[in-house]
Amino acid sequence: MFRTLLEGLADYAACDDAARTDLLNDRMHACFAACGLGRLAVSGDSVVVNIRGTLREDSTATPAGVTLGASSFSIHVPALVVAGDGYDELRTILAAYDLHGDGAHVWIIPDGFMASLSPVEDIWEAEGGGYFSHESMCVLNTSARPTRCTLEVFFEDASRAPFTHAFEVAAHQSSHYRLDKLRADDGSPLIPKDCPVSYKITSFDTPVVVQGSRILTSGRGSEFGSFGTAMAWTPV
Incomplete structure (x- = not known):
């Protein structure tokens, strides 16, 4: 997942933050939905991603370059180290949250x-x-x-x-x-x-x-x- 995100940031490097945000949300929508993630926002070298869950009190260490919030996490792109497709890093992040689940109310x-x-x-x-x-x-x-x-x-x-x-x-x-x-x-x-x-x-x-x-x-x-x-x- 993070590999796809980094590739998207590289593809849209010539765009401003608003355009990169729109293009990446379109590109990542299906993947994010499957993982319990919402929308993202790009600001310079940082990306903030909403997560459909609540941070656990016993949350563990996170991958380098990632900071956890109550219902979102932020990525400092220059500090992010991704192995393979990046799903191992994503699983580490998701384990820190109680996810809200699938479906509707x-x-x-x-x-x-x-x-x-x-x-x-x-x-x-x-x-x-x-x-x-x-x-x-x-x-x-x-x-x-x-x-x-x-x-x-x-x-x-x-x-x-x-x-x-x-x-x-x-x-x-x-x-x-x-x-x-x-x-x-x-x-x-x-x-x-x-x-x-x-x-x-x-x-x-x-x-x-x-x-x-x-x-x-x-x-x-x-x-x-x-x-x-x-x-x-x-x-x-």
Whole structure:
């Protein structure tokens, strides 16, 4: 990564700082995003890079020419020594931060619907057999911090009021939720069957990634089934 950055600085040496900043951000965007980095700014012989994370209190020594900040690091280019492609130096820097993780804070699944089981399917499910019609939601937290989340459910039926269900996802954890298994305090299903709904998932402390899935089945032991899955949509 640092090798690519140094090559870019050399390529744009004839440009002023503002132009070099724009050109390098365009050149490094995909690489930076994959590494948890944001934008950079060039000022003379120095480059400041935003990092999507928070400096750890126990941060260790950094490569020569690099100074760590709370949510950024600065590079004094003449003092930077790079071996190979520079990813070893980058890994040393990233290890000093608790990264905020991948994804976004708000996700939407507009199309939700769970079909009722037939009377005989209810019996089979109670007996522990089969894998019957339901919807599920996967929430992935790749950050080093746990996060508080809410699931908001909105109804097509105007007579039904939206409701919110709170949950948490631990750091570096993937959590899966069978939406047909969510229960109110009185034991009744939180999300009714045969009722078109939409879902909004909000993560308050870290970005997350959300995926929704639906399975429709029929037949004893759910011999016949169809499965669909889709990434949720995020406005960010």
